[in-house]
Amino acid sequence: MNAFFALVRKDLILYVSDRRALLMHLVLPIVIAAFFGSVFGGSTKSGAIDVALVQQDASEVGRRIGAGLQADPNLHVTVMDRAQAEQAVRKGSQAVAVVLPAGFAEAAGSAMFTPGPKPVIELLYDPSQTAVLAMVKGMLTQQVMSVVSTEMFGGPMGRKLTERSLQQLDAGTIANPALRDMLAAVRTFQAQPQQAGGSSAPRGLSMPFTTRDQGLSNAPALQGYNPYAHAFSGMGVQFILFMGMNMGIAMLAARRDGIWNRLLAAPVSLALVVLARAVSATIIAFCLLCIVFAVAVLAFGVTVSSLPGFLGVALCFGALTAGFGLLVAAFGKTPEAARGIAMFATLIMVMLGGAWVPTFVFPAWVQQATMIVPTRWAITGLDAVTWRGLGLPDAMPAMAALLGFAALFMALAVWRFQKART
Amino acid sequence: MSSVLLSVTDLVKSYGTRRAVDGVSFRVLAGQTVGLLGPNGAGKSTTVAMLCGLLRPDAGEILLDGQPVAAGAAAVKRRIGMVPQDLALYEDLSARENLRLFGALYGLKGGPLAARIEHVLGLVNLQDRARDKPATFSGGMKRRLNIAAALLHEPDLLILDEPTVGVDPQSRNAIFDTLEALQAQGRALIYTSHYMEEVERLADHIVIIDHGKVLADDTPAALHRRLPARAVLRVDLAEPAAEGVLAALRAHAGVTALAQDKATLDIALVDNADAVPVLGWLQQNGQRPLHFSTARASLEDIFLNLTGRTLRD
Numbered sequence: 027m028n029a030f031f032a033l034v035r036k037d038l039i040l041y042v043s044d045r046r047a048l049l050m051h052l053v054l055p056i057v058i059a060a061f062f063g064s065v066f067g068g069s070t071k072s073g074a075i076d077v078a079l080v081q082q083d084a085s086e087v088g089r090r091i092g093a094g095l096q097a098d099p100n101l102h103v104t105v106m107d108r109a110q111a112e113q114a115v116r117k118g119s120q121a122v123a124v125v126l127p128a129g130f131a132e133a134a135g136s137a138m139f140t141p142g143p144k145p146v147i148e149l150l151y152d153p154s155q156t157a158v159l160a161m162v163k164g165m166l167t168q169q170v171m172s173v174v175s176t177e178m179f180g181g182p183m184g185r186k187l188t189e190r191s192l193q194q195l196d197a198g199t200i201a202n203p204a205l206r207d208m209l210a211a212v213r214t215f216q217a218q219p220q221q222a223g224g225s226s227a228p229r230g231l232s233m234p235f236t237t238r239d240q241g242l243s244n245a246p247a248l249q250g251y252n253p254y255a256h257a258f259s260g261m262g263v264q265f266i267l268f269m270g271m272n273m274g275i276a277m278l279a280a281r282r283d284g285i286w287n288r289l290l291a292a293p294v295s296l297a298l299v300v301l302a303r304a305v306s307a308t309i310i311a312f313c314l315l316c317i318v319f320a321v322a323v324l325a326f327g328v329t330v331s332s333l334p335g336f337l338g339v340a341l342c343f344g345a346l347t348a349g350f351g352l353l354v355a356a357f358g359k360t361p362e363a364a365r366g367i368a369m370f371a372t373l374i375m376v377m378l379g380g381a382w383v384p385t386f387v388f389p390a391w392v393q394q395a396t397m398i399v400p401t402r403w404a405i406t407g408l409d410a411v412t413w414r415g416l417g418l419p420d421a422m423p424a425m426a427a428l429l430g431f432a433a434l435f436m437a438l439a440v441w442r443f444q445k446a447r448t
Numbered sequence: 449m450s451s452v453l454l455s456v457t458d459l460v461k462s463y464g465t466r467r468a469v470d471g472v473s474f475r476v477l478a479g480q481t482v483g484l485l486g487p488n489g490a491g492k493s494t495t496v497a498m499l500c501g502l503l504r505p506d507a508g509e510i511l512l513d514g515q516p517v518a519a520g521a522a523a524v525k526r527r528i529g530m531v532p533q534d535l536a537l538y539e540d541l542s543a544r545e546n547l548r549l550f551g552a553l554y555g556l557k558g559g560p561l562a563a564r565i566e567h568v569l570g571l572v573n574l575q576d577r578a579r580d581k582p583a584t585f586s587g588g589m590k591r592r593l594n595i596a597a598a599l600l601h602e603p604d605l606l607i608l609d610e611p612t613v614g615v616d617p618q619s620r621n622a623i624f625d626t627l628e629a630l631q632a633q634g635r636a637l638i639y640t641s642h643y644m645e646e647v648e649r650l651a652d653h654i655v656i657i658d659h660g661k662v663l664a665d666d667t668p669a670a671l672h673r674r675l676p677a678r679a680v681l682r683v684d685l686a687e688p689a690a691e692g693v694l695a696a697l698r699a700h701a702g703v704t705a706l707a708q709d710k711a712t713l714d715i716a717l718v719d720n721a722d723a724v725p726v727l728g729w730l731q732q733n734g735q736r737p738l739h740f741s742t743a744r745a746s747l748e749d750i751f752l753n754l755t756g757r758t759l760r761d
Contacts, residue, residue, distance in 0.1 A: 032552030036541065043540055284534030288597075291500040291530040292553035293522035447503065 029294045030302050037306030051269045051314050055261035056321050062261065063254030063326060074102035075158050078111040078123035078150075087131035087177045094169040095124065101165060115150045121158045123150040124166060134174045135187050140194075140205075180216060188213050252413050254326040259408035260381030262318040263343065263401055266311045267376060270347035271368045273307050274354025278361045296447065300352060300440055307348035308341070315340040319412075332411045335421035339407035342428035346400050349435030356442035375401045403427040450477035453605055453636050454499070459508035461494050461660075468494040470660035472508070476605065476636055476653075481627075483651030484640040485747060491660035492640040493533060496609045499638070500530045512605065526554060529603030533610040535590045536597075539583040543574060543593055546582065547600060554601035561600075568596040572626055588619020595626060606630065607638045612646060624649065644747035656751060663754045671750050677704045677716035680743050681723045685711045686736040693733055700729055720744065 041047060081092045096103040106114065111123035125148035133145035147166065151159045178184035188209055195206045280286045289299050319336065322328035330336045350372075358364025376382065378392075379401025385393050396402045407424030410416040454476040461469040469491045476482045484492050497503040499510060501517055501524070510517040515524045537546050544565060551561045569575045572592035582590050591611060598606060608627070612620050627637065627650060641647050647654060654671060656664040664671060672678050688711045689697075697715070698706060702722030706715045715726060723742050730737055 028555060028557050029553045032549050036538065036545075036549050039545065040538060040540055284532040284536040285538070287497070287500075287502050288530065288532055288536035288550075289553065290502055291525065291528070291532075292550070293525040293555070294553055 029292070030298055033289075033294075033299060033302035034306045034309070037303065038309065041306075041310050047269070047272065051265050052317060055258070055265040055318055059254065059257040059261035059318070059322070060326065062257035063252075066253035066257065074100055075122070075162060076120045077101050077103050077162055078114050078120040079103050079105045080108045080111050080123060080125040081105055082108075082128045083126045083130040084128070085131050085183075087135070087173060087181070087183055088126055090173045090177075091126060091131065091169050094173055095166065098165055098169070101162070112150060115152055118152055118154070121152050121155040122162045124148075124162070125150065131174060131177070132183060132187070134170060135178050135183060136191070138174065138178055140191055179212065185213070185216050188216065252326075252328055254322055255328045255413035256384060256405075256409060258318055258322040258326070258328060259405050259412065260376070262315050263379065263404045263408070264372070264376040264381050266314050266343070266347055267350060267372045267401070269311060269314065270307060270351035271354055271365075271372055273303070273310075273348075273351035274358065274368065275361045275365055277303065277351070277355035278358045278364055281355070282361065290447075296443055297440060300436075300443060304345070304348040304352060304436060307351050308344035311344035311347040312340050315343060328412055329415070330412055331415040332417040332421065335411035335416070335418040336408070338418065338425050339404070339411060339421050339428070342425040342432070343404045343407070345432035346404065346428045346435070349432040349439070350400075352439035353435045356439035356446075375399055378402065380405045400428060400431040403431070450479055452476070453478045453480075453513060454638075455509075455511045456495075456499070457509045457511075459495065459498060459510065460506045461491075461498060461503060462506055468660050469498070469505075472657065472660070472662050474655045474662060474665050476638060478604075479631075479634040479636055480653055481631055481637040481639060481651050483647030483654045484638060484657060485642070485644065485647045485654055485751070486640075486657035487642050490642075490657045492657055493609055494660075495657070496530075496607055496638070496640060499607055500528060501525055526601060527604045529598035529601065529606040531595050531598045531606065531608040531611050533613060535582070535594055537582045537590060537593060540581055542579050542581055543569070543585075544578040546593065547597055550597040551600040556601060564600045564602075568599045571599065571629065572596045573622065586616075586619065588615045588622060591615050591619065591623055592626065595623065599630075603635075605636045605638065607640075609640050610642070611639075612641070612643070620646075644751070648747050654747070656747075656754060658751075658754075664750070668747070671747070672745060675745050675750060677718065677749075678745050679717045679720040679723065680745065681713075681715040681717055681726060682741050682743070683713045683715065683727070683730065683737050684739040685713065685730075686738055687711060689713065689735055693735065696733070697726070697729070700726060702726065717742075 077095070079092055079095060081088070083089075083091070092103075092105070095101055096105075104114075104120065106123075108125060111120065111125070114120040115123050127145065127147070130145050130147065136142075137144045147170075149159065149163065149166075151162075178187065192206065192209050192213065195202065195209070277286070286299075290296060316337075319328065319330065319340075323330060354364055354368045358368070378396045378399045379385075380388075380396070381401060385396055385402065385405070388396065403424040407421045407428065410421045410424065411418075414420075452475050456475070457473050459469050459472040460467070472491070472495055474482065484495065486492050494503065498505050499517060501521075512524050512527060515521065517524050517528070538549070541549070547565045547568065548561065551557075551564060556564060565578075566575070569578055572595055574589060574592060574596065577585065577589065582593060585593065595608070595611060598608075612623055615623065624646075627639070630637065631650070637650070639647060639650055648668060651668065653667055654664070655662055656671075664674075666674075689708060694706065694708060697703060697713075702718045703726060704716045704718060706713060708714075717723060717726070720742055723740075727737060727740060
């Protein structure tokens with residue numbers, strides 16, 4: 027045991043004395059996770075969509091449509107002229123520009139009940155924001171239908187347009203008796219005084235439903251998704267895997283430089299030397315992940331719902347990191363050649379594991395396929411005990427999977443090391 | 449008579465179709481220094497790796513005091529100290545931390561380990577640099593620390609694989625002082641090198657290896673006796689000697705061969721003592737030596753005689 031502890035101690039001293047490694051594996055994941063957390067909605071700024079409004083319709087109704095858009099909490103509306111709006115969209119500072127043309131409101135009201143050409147609202151959009159375009163279209167439709175129909179069923183413009191349409195029908199320019207009956211009924215409705223007793227609501231069309239939005243999570247304090255939690259999981263996993271990779275490459279260098287043989291010339295077994303390296307790497311990875319999440323908790327409001335669950339996932343991920351490093355050391359030919367391949371493997375693993383973007387945005391078949399990617403389980407486990415607010419039992423499948431992968435990697439590495447000695 | 453400490457019999461190791469070690473056999477007696485001499489790629493390092501239990505031989509047997517080494521048994525390994533050709537040190541651990549690690553690997557701990565560390569640091573004259581990292585050491589200091597790490601557990605047999613590669617002459621002398629101190633303590637050494645002067649200085653038994661085979665296994669004196677010439681007399685004459693003079697000189701007692709390059713004669717002699725009568729004969733026959741020197745035939749000459757090529761080929 028004396029030799030075992032000496033080997034582990036040596037690795038820990040060497041790691042802690044390597045400032046560049048500490049910067050790479052501790053500071054970088056925190057900085058990048060803070061950035062990603064902020065980008066994916068973690069900042070105090072609302073997530074409203076930036077929309078430019080070109081208000082060419084100066085009518086009362088047109089202005090009400092514009093005001094309605096500006097009042098929508100999901101939109102951040104800036105009024106500007108057409109040229110400014112085009113430039114802003116081209117530069118990407120505005121996702122969408124809504125051009126309300128002159129006479130739009132009157133034309134829209136008229137088009138509600140009479141056939142003929144419909145007015146056009148131009149939507150200028152950033153091609154990289156097509157998803158946002160659909161959302162803006164929906165909110166614009168709601169505003170236009172609400173304001174125009176309200177005007178048509180009770181406003182002065184509505185009365186004027188109804189009268190004009192009835193005159194056209196009476197003059198025979200439009201032959202549609204059913205439409206005449208309906209417009210006559212509308213004129214009667216318009217002539218009714220507003221009812222007292224709380225029915226001062228607009229007379230036009232309104233959304234026939236409302237929604238109640240509730241973010242579901244087991245963590246009462248959260249009641250929602252803290253994007254920093256996932257960002258810290260992802261970046262922590264990525265950079266700690268880099269640590270494992272570097273550990274493997276350092277072992278390859280040690281084999282090339284003769285230190286490995288020097289260790290094995292001592293009265294210690296190959297298994298003991300490998301196990302000591304695995305334990306030291308596990309300890310380092312575990313400590314790194316704990317420190318990264320300590321910063322996440324203290325500075326970014328990430329909540330750990332189960333400390334035993336978190337520590338368990340962190341420890342199992344540490345073992346996985348050690349196994350990965352040993353695999354690199356066992357199967358790499360030279361440090362230089364192994365670095366490129368290991369870097370590629372690491373990036374693929376973290377990408378498919380959902381470290382960069384959550385796996386739920388992947389196609390269904392990719393989500394299924396990534397079950398064989400060890401990092402997927404690390405991210406799932408960390409998500410479970412942070413923003414999902416779950417407990418130790420819910421983290422156990424991830425822990426078991428991580429330990430399984432770690433055991434497989436280590437067994438392969440030891441087999442390869444043994445083979446190299448014969 | 450000293451007992452046999454290490455016995456190597458018919459050792460064979462192949463890498464694919466290439467046979468790196470091909471039936472190597474030799475013995476090391478207690479307190480003896482055996483020089484393993486051969487050019488690069490001769491099979492020395494592979495042999496050393498098997499002696500240290502790092503490689504399993506394909507065939508053959510290695511016994512240390514009757515115990516097999518090839519299996520890598522801990523008890524046997526504890527009696528061997530290995531100084532690898534490469535600097536097997538952690539550059540970012542202090543010299544003392546390096547020694548602490550290697551001592552712990554051999555089961556040393558606490559006070560005894562601390563005492564051994566101080567002892568070996570003194571032996572290699574690095575006490576003042578114990579807290580410094582090898583990264584700040586010269587090549588020679590690193591080599592000395594490399595040796596110190598192998599001495600911590602007081603091995604019965606110290607195996608040094610090319611321990612002076614890349615070392616300046618001053619550091620080489622310091623290393624030799626250390627090794628000679630170990631010899632004086634009665635420690636058995638195996639010293640591999642392709643520097644014949646190093647092996648000649650240290651070894652009291654020499655094993656010459658080439659292409660994985662033992663070409664010679666004897667004491668330096670016995671190896672020298674195998675050479676037709678044991679000394680070389682070089683004479684610078686005032687003028688080149690005539691062909692008739694050279695023919696007569698070849699027939700002179702004690703002369704085994706000679707060659708002339710311009711006015712310089714290289715005369716191979718059976719013994720150093722033959723130099724004086726040969727010089728007298730030259731003067732008597734009208735030759736005027738301006739300068740002369742004698743040299744003992746070297747291991748390089750022995751290797752050349754055995755293989756037809758030099759150690760550095």
